[in-house]
Amino acid sequence: MPAVTFNLYDKFRQKQASGNGAVNVEGLTVKAMVVTAGYTPDQNLHDFRDDLGATEVSGTGYTAGGNTLANPVVTLSGGGLVTVDFDDPAVWAQDAAGFADGRRFVIYIARGGAASADELIGYSDDFGADKGNVDGDFSMTVNAAGLYTSAR
Amino acid sequence: MFDWFRRKKPVPQLGMQENPVQLNPSPSARDLRNRARITRLEEAIKSAKGERKTDLVAELKRRRGA
Numbered sequence: 065m066p067a068v069t070f071n072l073y074d075k076f077r078q079k080q081a082s083g084n085g086a087v088n089v090e091g092l093t094v095k096a097m098v099v100t101a102g103y104t105p106d107q108n109l110h111d112f113r114d115d116l117g118a119t120e121v122s123g124t125g126y127t128a129g130g131n132t133l134a135n136p137v138v139t140l141s142g143g144g145l146v147t148v149d150f151d152d153p154a155v156w157a158q159d160a161a162g163f164a165d166g167r168r169f170v171i172y173i174a175r176g177g178a179a180s181a182d183e184l185i186g187y188s189d190d191f192g193a194d195k196g197n198v199d200g201d202f203s204m205t206v207n208a209a210g211l212y213t214s215a216r
Numbered sequence: 217m218f219d220w221f222r223r224k225k226p227v228p229q230l231g232m233q234e235n236p237v238q239l240n241p242s243p244s245a246r247d248l249r250n251r252a253r254i255t256r257l258e259e260a261i262k263s264a265k266g267e268r269k270t271d272l273v274a275e276l277k278r279r280r281g282a
Contacts, residue, residue: 067236077232137275139260147256152246169237188237195239205245207235208252214232 068168069189072212075111076185087173087183089148090136094185095174096153096204097130098166101194105168105187113172113182123163125156125197129174133206144216147209155203162197169204171211186212254279 079085103119110116120128131153139147156162169188175181196202238245257276264272 066239068239070234070237072232072234080232135275135278137257137272139256139272140263141256141259142263149253149256152249186234191239201240203240205238205241205249207237208249209235210256211237212232212234 066191067207068191070171070186070207070211071105071107071189072186073105073110073184074108076183079183085183089173089185090138093174093176094133094136094150094171095130096133096169096171098126098156098163098196098202099168099170100165101167101190103168103170105170107187110184113170113179113184115184116170116179121163121166121196123159123196123198124161125159126163130170131156132174133171133211139210146214148212149210150206152203152205155201156197158197158200158202160198162202164194164196164198166195166202167191250279 079087098121099116099119100121103116106115120130122128133150133153135151137149139149141147167190171185171187173183173185241249254276257272257279261269261272261276
């Protein structure tokens with residue numbers, strides 16, 4: 065049950081800060097997809113899902129595009145901490161014909177069309193080894209403190 | 217002069233702190249997370265107003281029932 069570092073893409077932070085190209089995470093569909101070691105994130109330059117190329121895992125129990133992080137909610141604490149949080153994506157159930165080469169999660173806005181229109185939000189660090197749903201259920205949970213926060 | 221520097225407020229920043237995600241979490245880790253989320257919502261509701269407050273209350277009810 066390892067914790068893996070989550071990283072926001074710089075372009076996402078830039079858009080949210082400027083408002084130019086900013087997205088309403090509470091009003092759009094956010095998904096977590098699993099990619100192979102073939103994807104090398106460029107935190108500074110990658111901004112849309114087509115930057116990932118053909119690196120998504122595939123196998124029984126995994127739906128292309130990944131699973132939804134439902135019920136997004138952005139809270140503000142009395143101390144001024146803004147927290148962006150979601151439900152966890154549904155578990156990828158064990159299947160002998162599943163995928164076994166997952167190396168990281170990528171979280172993005174799923175607009176339902178071309179990958180070039182789906183804004184990237186962030187990605188996890190490499191899992192350190194290939195993971196998948198062949199030997200058991202595969203799941204991810206968002207941090208108890210939220211996916212990301214902005215302090216006063 | 218030095219007092220002026222000490223009194224000067226820091227420049228506001230829009231820093232974002234990313235939090236680690238958990239791979240294949242245990243049931244106890246999920247429980248811990250759900251409790252943290254409920255606590256956070258309860259605090260947010262205190263300062264929320266209008267439609268925003270209504271939305272947060274609905275979300276709190278949903279999560280308490282989860």
